[in-house]
Amino acid sequence: MKLLRFLLICFFALQAFKAYNQEYSVKGTIIDSLGTPIEGAHVHTSKIFTLSQADGSFHLSNLLKGAHQIQVSYMGYVTVDTLVKLSKDMTFNFKLKADTSTLGEVLIKTSSVEKTTVSRELVNQEYLQKEFTGSLAKSLEKLPGLNAMEIGAGTSKPIIRGLGLNRVAVAENGIKQEGQQWGADHGLELDGLSIENLEILKGVGAIEYGSDAIGGVIKINNTKKPSEKGLSGHITALGKSVNNTIGSSLNLNYRGDKFFYKLKLTGMEYGDYSLPTDTISYLNFKMPVYDEKLKNTAGKELDMYAQVGYMGEKVESLLSVSNVYQKSGFFPGAHGIPSVDRVRPDGDTRNIGYPYQRVNHFKVINNNKIYFEEDYLEILLGYQENKRQEWSLFHTHYANQQPPVVDPNLELNFELATYDAQAKYTKRFSNQHTTSVGIQAKWQENRIDGFNFLLPQYTSNNFAAFATHEFKYSKKLLYSFGMRYDQNSIDIDRHYDPTLYEYLINAGQSEEEATAYAERSPQVDKDFGSFNVMAGVRYELTPKWTLNANAGTNFRIPTAIELGANGIHHGSFRHEQGDVNLDPEKGWVADAKLSFKDKSFSWAVNPYAYYFTNYIFLKPTGNFSVLPHSGQLFKYTQSEALLSGVEVEVEKTFFSKLRTLAVAEYLYNKQITSNRSRNYPLPFTPANNLFLETGYTLWQENKTFQAVEVYLNARLAMKQDQIAQGEEVTPGYELFGAGVSGSIHIQNVEARFNLQVTNLFNTKYFNHTSFYRRLEIPEMGRNIQLNLTIPFGNRS
Structure with missing residues (x-):
């Protein structure tokens, strides 16, 4: 009896224990705002993890009674974080919202969920397809704080808050784009029509990207998974009248159970572009512009992008391979001594003659993400090979120089190979x-x-470690902190030119001076180290009012061109010389952004300030170089500097159809020296400007036409008389444009279109940051452009 009593007590105790620790399950579906099921969304608690299926369903089992934090996330959508109390099996249906919001179908802004202290802008693929002008940086100029440094009709590079070249980093899938960023005549080797999402970080938000990110980072995210199984994609066509551009792009996606594939092909060809003038003045020399077309500015581009991705329950992996090929001509009057004979028409406005540039950028990126219970590990590997060449009929400034036996017309050749490896571990300790x-x-x-010399041969390496922390004090208050340490080394090869030495000796120069000039680049082996910190706060004063503020230190390692350049830079008609004693740029940055957003009205004001203890820039020495046809000697130097400004953006929609937009930018900067009369502004500073646009929606929903909008815009640039030494004052200007955009639906075929006219009145004006500005070459004339995109298959 005692044994039976004991067994009964054990049985009832076990049943009570099981009842108290009952295991339950949570199931449900995950859809987007349109009701489309989302496959591959991550659903996890602190102990259990799963992925949603093709129909959007998910199932979490073996959950004990009590409270559980459930998080649902999917790239490109707002993360849902909720607390549930389980006392039985439960069902939940989650609807995820896109992590960007559209303002008038033009600007896609940061009023998203992924709340952050950083000042940033977001754009998606639809915006890029609509606004694409032939180059990525030029297509982003409607965004606050963004300007483009143009090099002809198909090439440009970004300027953020007056900082460009090696002060703005561009990254694709986490890997920084590495080319010859130091050159004003070098564009971005990227296919703007293959970009899926793009994010612009400003100021201290770029701490993870280190050197070259003082102004900010343009983050290109080509990691989006096709949302439905099967084949999908789109075709985009582009046409421009200003240089008779013909271009097209094909994007294909295929998704299976665990794998997905993408293939993107883009081709573009254009002719000499039109100018609103028949004469230009270069070095006080008048040159005709025949038929108002700038000779030899034609070009072509061919891009390829392939990607394969794996979606596992705990592991995601992505392999991307791309190649961008560009070839474009230089205006012959921009190279060497001005000559009317060199700019006479050759009878073909689409050929690419000497001089021209040819660039090929090959890139392989591997992204890996491994999920654990409350954390994940990201591993990034990258390889890039950038080949940039400048070709020109062999010419010599020295009577004793002979043409090379191989490729005698290859003037400059740069081949840059870059290997990247990164690892980042993210741990969520609590909400x-x-x-x-x-x-x-x-x-x-x-x-x-090449037969000329400008940039020395070098090797460099960089090792860095960083840490960031986010503290969500409450639903309204978020803090962020970061720190980073970099250790960099650069080894520049000595380059000695015996031909130049012989020429200078024969010209009567002393042996000491001839030797100094003939050593075009000394042997340099330098190490740099830098420690930087940042802090930020985001405070939601009310549901409509938000304040972001950030402050921190910044740095930039001097480039090989700044340390070791010593030669004539064509197009600038000057001798540029580096300084091996330059130190890394260091400084402080602070910005604040106050924003208001209602259903039909939003505005934001974003003041900022940068202080540099040793800003690097190219400064005229007041001396003329002894090299023939070289002009004045410019030397890279350092100075204290202050850069400040404010960005303002206002948008208002009236009665759901009339959209108005205003984006203004004011910049002020200067060198800080012991002599206040020598406190010149910094070079390549964009003029203060204002962009205005208004659009009226004709049809919100129609069987044939949808979201058709007619719009007018204007860009007003002030006179830029705050100029650096060696720069010219640039007059102010007013440009006007117009367009119509929307979608056409005919049976089962949809086409998104944007027909626009820029420089409507064919205005002659100068862009202060243009590569051709110092040649007194105005910007392009009137342009009529059509962008047409046709999606097909399952929508991605």
Whole structure:
């Protein structure tokens, strides 16, 4: 009896224990705002993880009674974080919202969920397809704080808050784009029509990207998974009248159970572009512009992008391979001594003659993400090979120089190979605290060739470690902190030119001076180290009012061109010389953004300030170089500097159909020296400007036409008389444009279109940051452009 009593007590105790620790399950579906099921969304608690299926369904089992934090996330959508109390099996249906919001179908802004202290802008693929002008940076100029440094009709590079060249980093899938960023005549080797999402970080939000990110980072995200199984994609066509551009792009996606594939092809060809003038003045020399077309500015581009991705329950992996090929001509009057004979028409406005540039950028990126219970690990690997060449009929400034036996017309050749490896571990300790730590390593080798010399041969490497932490104090208050340490080394090869030495000796120069000039680049082996910190806060004063503020230090490692350049830079008609004693740029940055957003009205004001203890820039020395046809000697130097400004953006929609937009930018900067009369502004500073646009929606919904909008816009640029030494004052200007955009639906075929006219009145004006500005070459004339996109298959 005692044994039976004991067994009964054990049985009832076990049943009570099981009842108290009952295991339950949570199931449901995940859809987007249109009701489309989302496959591959991450659903997890602190212990259990799963992915949603093709129909959007998910199932979490073996959950004990009590409270559980459930998080649902999917790239491109707002993360849902909710607390549930389980006392039985439960069903939940989650609707995810896109992580960007559209303002008038033009600007896609940061009023999204992924709340952050950083000042940033977001645009999606639809915006890029609509606004694409032939180059990425030029297509982003409607965004606050963004300007483009143009090099002809198909090439440009970005300027953020007056900072460009090596002060703005461009990254694709986490890997920084590495080319010859230092050159004003070098564009971005990227296919703007293959970009899926793009994010612009300003100021201290770029701490994870290190050197070259003082102004900010343009983050290109080509990691989007096709949302439905099967084949999908779109075709985009582009036509421009200003240079008779013909271009098209094909994007294909295929998704299976665990794998997905993408293929993107873009081709573009254009002729000499039109100018609203028949005469230009270069070095006080008048040159005709025959038929108002700038000779030899034609070009072509051919891009390829392939990607394969794996979606596992705990592991995601993505392999991307791309190649961008560009070839474009230089205006012959921009190279060497002005000559009327060189700019006479050759009878073909689409051929590419001497001089021209040819660039090929090959890139492989591998993204890996491994999920754990409350954390994940990201591993990024990258390889890039950038080949940039400038071709020109062999010419010599020295009587004793002979043409090379191989490729005698290859003037400059740069081959830059870059290897990247990164790892970042992110741990979520609670709803309030999330920490990321990472390490990065990069190795580069730059090889040179050609009958001219500008940039030395070098190798460099960089090792860095960083940590960031986010503290969500409450639903309204978010803090962020970060720190980073970089250790960089650069080894520049000595380059000695015996031909130049012989020429200078024969010209009567002393042996000492001839030797100094003939050593075009000394042997340099330098190490740099830098530690930087940042802090930010985001406070939601009310549901409509938000304040973001950030402050921190910044740095930039001097480039090989700044340390070791010593030669004539064509198009600038000057001798540029580096300084091996330059130190890394260091400084402080602070910005604040106050924003208001209602259903039909929003505005934001974003003041900022940068202080540099040793800003690097190219400064005229007041001396003329002894090199023939070289002009004045310019030397890279350093100075204290202050850069400040404010960005203002206002948008208002009236009665759901009339959209108005205003974006204004004011910049002020200067060198800070002991002599206040020598406190010149910094070079390549965009003029203060204002962009205005208004659009009226004709049809919100119609069987044939949808969201058709007619719009007018204007860009007003002030006179730029705050100029650096060696720059010219640029007059102000007013440009006007117009367009119509929307969608056409005919049976089962949809086409998105944007027909626009820029420089409507064929105004003659100058862009202060243009490569051709110092040649007194105005910007392009009137342009009529049509962008047409036709999606097909399952929508991605």
